[in-house]
Amino acid sequence: MTQFENNGLRPSHTPVMEDAILMTSGRIGSWEILLKRRPLSSTDLANRYDTVSGNWERTAGRFQLEAAYQKPLLASQVATVLGQAGPQAQVLDCGVGSGSLSIALDRILTDPVIFHGIDTSAKMLVQARSKMQSAGLRAHFKQADILSLPHDDQSFDVVMAAHVLEHLPDPKRALREMVRVLKPGGMVFVCATRPSLFGALIQLKWRTWAVTEEQGVAWLRACQLTEIGYQPVHLGACAGVASTAFWARLPK
Numbered sequence: 001m002t003q004f005e006n007n008g009l010r011p012s013h014t015p016v017m018e019d020a021i022l023m024t025s026g027r028i029g030s031w032e033i034l035l036k037r038r039p040l041s042s043t044d045l046a047n048r049y050d051t052v053s054g055n056w057e058r059t060a061g062r063f064q065l066e067a068a069y070q071k072p073l074l075a076s077q078v079a080t081v082l083g084q085a086g087p088q089a090q091v092l093d094c095g096v097g098s099g100s101l102s103i104a105l106d107r108i109l110t111d112p113v114i115f116h117g118i119d120t121s122a123k124m125l126v127q128a129r130s131k132m133q134s135a136g137l138r139a140h141f142k143q144a145d146i147l148s149l150p151h152d153d154q155s156f157d158v159v160m161a162a163h164v165l166e167h168l169p170d171p172k173r174a175l176r177e178m179v180r181v182l183k184p185g186g187m188v189f190v191c192a193t194r195p196s197l198f199g200a201l202i203q204l205k206w207r208t209w210a211v212t213e214e215q216g217v218a219w220l221r222a223c224q225l226t227e228i229g230y231q232p233v234h235l236g237a238c239a240g241v242a243s244t245a246f247w248a249r250l251p252k
C-alpha cells in the first residue's frame with residue numbers, strides 16, 4: 001500500500017527536526033536544550049511489529065494488559081457513552097495490536113458493541129482477528145494508518161488507541177484524525193507510555209515519546225475535546241506505573 005511506502009528519507013541538506021520526537025529537554029542559563037530523535041518510519045514500524053507479532057500475546061500477558069486497561073476504562077465511564085448509543089454502538093481501536101484494549105472494554109460492558117480494529121502491521125491484525133473472535137467480539141479489521149483512517153467523519157461512538165500515539169512524531173495529528181471519525185458526544189480513550197525507568201527503556205528501543213500527564217491533556221485540549229480525565233495504568237511484571245490513560249469527550 002502506498003501509504004506505507006514512506007522510507008523516512010529526506011534530502012541530506014535539510015536540517016529540520018519538526019518530525020522528530022522530543023526525548024528530553026532542559027535549560028542551562030539562557031540555553032534551552034532539546035534532545036530529539038527521528039522516529040521509525042511507518043514502514044519500519046509496521047515491519048518491526050510484524051516481526052514481534054508472534055510473541056505479542058506473551059508480551060500482553062506478561063504486562064497483564066487486559067486487566068490493566070479495565071480500571072481506567074471503568075473510570076472513564078465509557079460504558080455509559082456506549083450504553084446511550086444503543087446496540088449498534090461502534091468502537092474503533094487504532095493500533096489494535098492483538099486486541100487487548102478492545103477485549104478489556106468488552107469485559108466491562110453489559111451489552112455487546114461493534115468493534116473495528118485498524119493497524120499498520122498485517123501480522124498484528126491476524127493476531128487481533130484470531131484473539132478477538134475467539135473472545136466472542138463482533139469485530140471488523142482493516143490495515144490502515146491512524147494518520148489517515150479509512151472511515152467517514154463522525155462514524156464512531158468511541159475511538160481509542162493504546163500505546164500508539166507515542167510512536168508518532170506528531171501525536172496531535174493522529175488525535176485530530178481520531179476526532180474526525182468520532183460522533184459528537186463520543187469519547188476518545190488513549191493510553192501512552194509515561195516518563196519512568198520502564199518508559200525510558202521503551203523510548204530507547206522504540207524511539208517513542210514518554211508522555212507526561214500535562215502533555216497528554218494539552219494534546220486533548222488542542223483537539224477541542226472536553227471532560228478530560230486521566231489515570232495511571234498499572235502494568236504487570238516489572239513495568240509498574242509505566243503508562244497513563246487519558247479520556248475526553250467531543251462536545252455535542
Ligand SMILES: C[S@@+](CC[C@H](N)C(=O)[O-])C[C@H]1O[C@@H](n2cnc3c(N)ncnc32)[C@H](O)[C@@H]1O
Nearest residue numbers: 049095096097100119120121124145146162163
Ligand atoms: C505497543 S502496540 C499496542 C497494541 C495494542 N493497542 C495494545 O495495547 O496491546 C502498538 C500497535 O500500534 C500499531 N501501530 C504503530 N503505528 C501505527 C500507525 N501509524 N497506525 C496504526 N497502527 C500503528 C503497531 O503495529 C502495533 O500493533
